[in-house]
Every structure is written in C-alpha cells, then in structure tokens.
C-alpha cells in the first residue's frame with residue numbers, strides 16, 4: 001500500500017482540522033482528494049508527509065510511519081509550489097537533485113528555454129511545470145500533488161495530466177487534490193472531505209449518484225435567474241443556463257410560475273461542484 005491512513009485526527013488547539021479520516025492509495029492508482037477550502041486536505045497531506053503530527057489514528061506510507069526515508073521515496077508538489085523564486089530554473093532543479101543525491105536529469109524543452117531565468121520571472125504555467133519536474137526527478141514511487149493545475153491553462157493542464165497517467169501506468173501511486181471536474185473524472189477513485197471528515201468515496205458516478213439539479217432554459221434567462229434568487233433557491237448560472245441544485249423541478253416551476261416567467265424546466269444530474277455544495281450542506285459541523 002502506498003498510503004494507508006487509518007482514522008487519523010489532527011487538532012489545532014480546540015479546532016479539529018482532520019477528524020477520523022481514513023484513506024488508502026495503492027500503487028498505480030490515482031486518488032482524487034476533493035473538498036471545499038478549509039476541508040482539511042492539506043493538513044491530511046502534511047500528516048502523510050510527516051510534516052504534521054498525527055494526534056490520533058495511524059498513517060503508514062509504504063507500510064512505514066512517515067519519516068525522512070518515506071519522504072525520499074515520494075514526490076510532493078505543494079500548493080505554493082515550493083520553488084526558490086530568486087534561483088534560476090536550472091538551479092532549482094539542481095538543488096532538488098542534489099538533495100536526493102542524484103545527477104539532475106535534462107530539463108524538458110520548455111523549461112530548458114528559460115533555464116537561466118529566475119523563477120520569479122517566468123509565468124505560473126512554467127513554474128508549475130518546474131515544480132512538477134522537481135517532484136518527479138528522483139523517480140518517486142508515490143506522487144502527492146496539492147492542486148497541481150490551479151491557474152494553469154487547459155492545454156498545460158491536460159499535458160500535466162498525461163504525465164500523471166504515465167506515472168500511474170508505471171506503478172506510481174498518486175494522491176491529488178483538485179477543484180476541477182475534468183480532473184476528478186480522470187481519477188481512479190475520489191475521496192470527498194468536508195469539515196475534516198471523509199463524507200463520500202468511490203467513483204465520480206458513485207458520488208454524484210442520485211444527486212440532481214434542475215436546469216432552467218428561459219428566453220428571458222436573467223428574469224428567471226432573478227425570480228429563483230428571490231424565491232431563496234440556490235441558483236447558479238452556466239452561460240445562459242440557469243441551474244438550481246438539490247431542489248425538485250416542481251419547486252422551481254412553482255417559483256417561476258408565481259413570478260410569471262416562462263421556462264423549460266428539466267431535472268438533470270448534478271455536477272461535481274453542485275454535489276460538493278449539497279454534501280457540505282448535509283454535513284453537520286461537529287462541535
């Protein structure tokens with residue numbers, strides 16, 4: 001097992017950031033860790049890395065408690081990227097290689113083109129590629145990626161995901177946090193955290209499962225939107241399509257009729273984002 005976290009807890013003073021959380025990642029699996037901001041994902045990751053103490057429960061990485069040794073066998077890409085801004089692209093890669101006691105492998109062409117520039121002068125997309133290169137350069141058996149593609153354009157994102165799949169195909173376990181539905185779809189399994197707890201796990205289909213939303217198509221979509229907001233319903237807008245999650249089509253129809261707005265109302269499967277909102281709403285914040 002690459003990661004085996006069993007009922008782990010982490011408290012910060014009186015606040016519980018991670019509560020009885022269990023999570024397994026096997027070699028070759030891509031596990032997506034999903035949750036709203038503050039759900040406890042980064043804290044759990046830091047416990048897996050051995051950077052945060054475990055107050056209760058147990059974490060094993062490669063069958064061992066987290067330590068410098070287990071950390072040397074995994075590649076970690078933190079949310080903040082962990083790059084040295086004043087050092088050049090090449091110096092960053094060489095620094096990481098030296099820390100692992102290996103010769104720095106060749107930079108990919110895109111990074112070679114900016115090799116002597118300080119990291120702070122290159123764009124975020126290239127910075128992410130560099131952070132990813134640094135996480136992979138010692139050929140880790142496990143990858144831990146905290147929002148690896150946030151703020152990256154769709155092409156760069158799919159390129160990064162190609163590499164993630166290549167690593168998993170070669171037997172690397174992958175734990176990745178993301179907010180993007182397209183990325184969640186590429187994971188073998190998903191684990192959903194809310195208020196520090198595991199609240200759902202399984203495939204994307206299992207999780208979205210029975211959750212539904214109502215799609216509203218109206219010639220006067222802005223009026224439909226306003227009417228549903230006025231009725232106190234949780235409305236979102238996707239282009240000109242008005243959507244309401246977690247309520248019945250009848251309820252939406254009634255609100256539109258009473259506001260005198262004509263619209264076609266249909267029940268549709270909820271998106272991952274809507275499902276997250278619905279799950280969060282259902283989860284009572286433990287005291």
Ligand SMILES: Nc1ncnc2c1ncn2[C@@H]1O[C@H](COP(=O)(O)OP(=O)(O)OP(=O)(O)O)[C@@H](O)[C@H]1O
Pocket residue numbers: 012015017035036037038039040041042043044
């Ligand atoms: N060192 C700390 N001291 C006190 N509270 C902390 C500490 N680290 C995290 N927290 C709190 O624990 C909760 C979980 O934070 P965490 O960063 O793990 O969430 P997250 O799911 O990774 O969120 P995000 O997606 O925003 O990174 C938050 O309320 C955060 O403020």
